[in-house]
Amino acid sequence: MYDEVYLIEQCKKGDLNAFEQIIRQYEKKAYYIAFRILRHHEDVEDVLQEAFLKVYKNMNNLKEAKTFPSWFYRIVTNLSIDTFRKKKRQNENEFLTDDIAKSEISANAQRSVGSSNFTEEIKIALDKLPLLQKTALVLKTVEGLSLKEIAGVQGVSEKTIGWQIFRARQKLKQMLKRDLK
């Protein structure tokens, strides 16, 4: 296994194998971020392909190899958000209704051996959050990015990100209390 910095340098020289090794390390996390936003495997697939191509094409713009993860997540997140908005505009009535989200989560729940109902309730509630709040929470919780990194991803201030995460948790708490009643 090569060092990531070395792989990135090789990738900048056009080494396709090095590029694929990097992608392999991040593809599942990228999938997770995109899926939390889009909720459709097919849309996620399109976003990931586009994101990976963008990464390859713009790798030379990455000045410091250590910032690759946040740079990469920014690309995935922004493309996911763009796709989400585009889809929503195209098909307002069919896309991402609560029923679809619930049915998908329900299907996931059936596949997830040992997952608690409460966990599934949280996932359903998460899909009801405003997009930027949900994204900020996912990046913070799942990817462990700092507020500064998430701010870089979303192009807003750290303070705004902190507020979004706070509001996301408050809303989740309210929704879960209401649903559990």
Added chain:
Amino acid sequence: MKECEKIKDLLSAYYDNCLGDKEKATVKAHLESCLNCREELEMYKHIENALILNENEMPSDEYFNEIRKNVRNTIESEFLPKKKISVIEYIFGNILKPVPAAFMLAIVIIIGMFLTDNIMFKQNQKEENSHVNIAVRHQTKKHSKAIVKKTENINFAKNIIAYNEEINESRMIKNEKLDAVENVEVSNSDNALVMTFSIDNGKIPVVWVEGNNVSSSKEDNGGDK
């Protein structure tokens, strides 16, 4: 209760470890005495657990393999310089690509056998010609002291014993080209053909040849009668 409202505003940042030391200490102290706020913090933990990557939610490896394959194909066709391919690469890579490997192998073997036979046939033919040239002259030995004219056709010797009188050595010439043939004559002996030629770039300048495999030709188109 008022303090709880204040603490709850800080809980999210506390959970994310984004508070300064003073605020952190305040929240920590409050949590030790407030069950309600501890439950809220516990809720954050549940939310995190619900969000953390669950392998069961992940699609199969084929899903990611397909994505990587599509990305690679796009990069190779759109971003990388196109590789120049030879005619052979084109034929095997494009035209004959769908042909099953076993069938391709059979074709290669057949072509190989054909070429080998052809080369062997030409080689044999060439050797046969040389052989005939010598044999003809051999047959002329029936006529005493028949002199075979110097001929450039005698330029190849195979499986004959050559004897060099000067250095008193004999050697087997298995398959050699003769450098120069200066004189060829038939000896009086029934079994011998005397030739004067050089091989090895003149290192063996005078050679007496006894050839027992130069007698098979039926032709007789050389020498005096």
